[in-house]
């Protein structure tokens with residue numbers, strides 16, 4: 001019984017910790033440089049003239065869930081990343097992108 005309660009508590013804490021777990025910036029930076037920097041620029045300055053300049057905050061007024069959807073499905077000349085990157089990886093990238101200045 002005691003073990004069951006302890007296990008239940010640990011499980012509850014894990015579930016609570018899940019969604020608020022901090023995004024992984026280092027992973028986000030690595031993936032950004034691999035998949036996104038060619039168009040959006042290593043510092044978010046925008047290399048492809050149509051690509052938003054993230055360092056200027058362009059498009060970043062939108063919530064992560066909207067941006068995640070755009071990256072998944074692609075937009076204009078941006079290719080879809082569904083099947084290439086997992087949602088958690090895209091969210092790590094978005095967290096990194098929001099730090100670019």
Ligand code: HEC
Nearest residue numbers: 035036039050051052059067070071075076077078079093
């Ligand atoms: C081939 C060039 C290219 C690559 C590679 C690329 N993008 Fe884009 N991205 C674009 C363009 C162009 C737009 C603007 C589309 C438009 O006008 O709506 C854009 C728009 C966006 C937006 C804004 C979407 C919105 O709804 O406003 C986000 C966020 C974004 N890209 C993130 C990424 C991430 C993250 C990656 C890497 C996983 C990436 N992009 C790779 C070209 C690219």
